[in-house]
Amino acid sequence: MAASVGPIPVPAAGEKQSGYFTFADDPGLAKYQWPFFSIAGASPGPTFLVTAGIHAAEYTGIEAAIRLGREIMPADVSGTVVIIPLLNRPGFYERCIYVNPEDNDNMNRVFPGRPDGTWSERFAHHLLNEVVVRCDYAIDLHAGDMIEDLEPFVIYRETGDTEVDRKARRMIDSYGVAWAMKGLPTGERPGTLYAAAAARGIPAMIAESGRCGLLEEEAVVRHVNGVKNILRTLGILRGAPVDLPPPHVLAHFEWLRSPHEGIFHCGVKVAERVQAGQRLGEMVDLLGNRLAEITAPVGGIVLFVVTSPAIKRDGLLLGIGVPE
Ligand SMILES: [Zn+2]
Incomplete structure (x- = not known):
């Protein structure tokens, strides 16, 4: 098993590690430390990435990712679970809505990024190439932002790669909401993390649960249970998955x-x-x-x-x- 996923250390099989990592070769990025959990299963299997907080005031996703990191035990895992609970590190204590205070970019519009671009573009480039493409699946947890009420839903993108699309569909069918948005059809919102991952062959999705900057328990639990059910469906987490009715697809x-x-x-x-x-x-x-x-x-x-x-x-x- 890999000893790291890019800058994120992965412990020996059967162990869990948590701490902070950075992107050391970019001084602008290296001003910050990102929290992580890496859970190395007792038995081998795929690597599953959970990210949250690319929008810094979407707190239910951040809280759910932290809980997943604390609750999932290596003895119950086949493969590796890597969790980054807060991507928009500069925006968190500033309580930023939509954007990142380093450059006022929406970090979920700049993927795949650029090695020599704005702060957000460089972050996107490093995250995608050093972390995301080294994983087999990726889920990005969101909520309605500080000023948004929201009905829970999931988003995925059809890539045309049958195998990637089949796996992404399996993920969204296992999360447990009524609505699934297929792709970003207008082209108005390019540059999302999940779509960049999908374009690089990584089955990926967004889950939206929560609203208005509130840490509502029901919305946090929906994210925690949704991710665990996906992990069980994929055989990464021990236990039988709950068989859920698939979401209605929105085109x-x-x-x-x-x-x-x-x-x-x-x-x-x-x-x-x-x-x-x-x-x-x-x-x-x-x-x-x-x-x-x-x-x-x-x-x-x-x-x-x-x-x-x-x-x-x-x-x-x-x-x-x-x-x-
Ligand atoms: Zn969001």
């Missing part, structure tokens, strides 16, 4: 943005089904004058809404998943 993710700077009066809730043309809310100015009515361009299920009423021009309002 398109429509993100609505505001044409004006102003105050958002949202008229829908997450998990609500909406019809094309339905009124979803309105934008008003700072005197309460109506600037625009927000209507649904497509029918589907509301997967997230921005809960802060303060919206910049072109600011995000909500996301609708469109069934296949």
